[in-house]
Amino acid sequence: MVPLSTERLIIRPFTLEDAPFILRLLNEPSFIENIADKGVRTVEQAAAYLTDGPLASYAVHGHGLWMVQHRSTGNPMGMCGLIKRDSLPEVDLGYAFCPEFWGLGYAREAAEACLAWGRAQKDLQTVLAIVSPGNAGSIRLLEALRFRYEKTMEMSPGDEVAVYRWQA
Numbered sequence: 001m002v003p004l005s006t007e008r009l010i011i012r013p014f015t016l017e018d019a020p021f022i023l024r025l026l027n028e029p030s031f032i033e034n035i036a037d038k039g040v041r042t043v044e045q046a047a048a049y050l051t052d053g054p055l056a057s058y059a060v061h062g063h064g065l066w067m068v069q070h071r072s073t074g075n076p077m078g079m080c081g082l083i084k085r086d087s088l089p090e091v092d093l094g095y096a097f098c099p100e101f102w103g104l105g106y107a108r109e110a111a112e113a114c115l116a117w118g119r120a121q122k123d124l125q126t127v128l129a130i131v132s133p134g135n136a137g138s139i140r141l142l143e144a145l146r147f148r149y150e151k152t153m154e155m156s157p158g159d160e161v162a163v164y165r166w167q168a
Contacts, residue, residue: 004066004113004114004117005071006071006109006110006112006113007071007109008070008071008072008106008109009068009069009070009071009077009106009109009110009113010068010069010070010071010074011066011067011068011069011080011081011110011113011114012066012067012069013054013055013058013064013066013067014050014054014055014065014066014067014079015050016047016050016051016055018050018067018076019043019044019046019047019050020043020046021067021076022040022046022049022050023040023041023042023043023045023046024098025078025079025096025098026038026040026046026049027040027041028096028098028099030099031096033132034131034132034134034135034138035096035132036159053065054066054079054081057083057084060084061084062121062122063081063082063083063084063091063117063118063122064081064082064083065079065080065081065083065094066079066080066081066114067079068080068097068106068110077097077098077101077106078095078096078097078098078101078106078107078110079094079095079096079097080093080094080095080096080107080110080111080113080114081093081094081095081114082094082114082117082118082122082124082127087155088128088130088163089128090126090127090128091118091122091124091127091128092127092128092129092130093111093114093115093127093128093129093145093147093166094129095107095110095111102137103137107141108141108144108145111141111145112145115127115145115166119168124168125167125168126165126166126167126168127147127165127166128150128163128164128165128166129142129147129163129164129165129166130155130161130162130163130164131161131162131164132161132162133152133160133161133162139162139164142164145166146166147164147165147166148164148165148166149162149163149164150163150164150165151163
């Protein structure tokens with residue numbers, strides 16, 4: 001995958017060198033509350049998360065979660081990308097940003113770039129997104145991106161999510 005570039009962002013595949021950032025992001029209280037506690041507590045575990053998650057997805061599907069960096073500073077901000085989960089029938093949009101980057105339009109900019117890439121490179125006509133029902137900010141973002149609520153489902157016992165659908 002060639003890195004994506006927007007006015008303010010570089011969106012690129014993760015590498016194992018990104019493990020320290022992943023360790024920080026996955027342990028943000030907001031990530032644990034709204035997405036999941038991945039149990040990643042060391043840089044070594046973060047590298048394993050990257051190997052078994054995004055890097056494996058690139059090899060199998062040609063896409064996955066990507067690093068989002070500020071274009072002018074290179075500072076890591078979050079992740080965004082297209083994921084193929086066994087539990088969902090179609091590809092879904094995933095994203096997570098460090099709290100200091102919320103409310104500034106970065107997640108929308110990254111998500112729009114990833115959706116455009118999916119349409120152009122993978123001919124995706126439909127993309128799903130899953131969100132914790134109480135995550136109002138993420139729901140607003142999905143609705144701004146033209147995702148529409150479809151249903152509520154359990155990803156695992158006790159883990160209820162709202163499923164949204166986007167159509168090209």
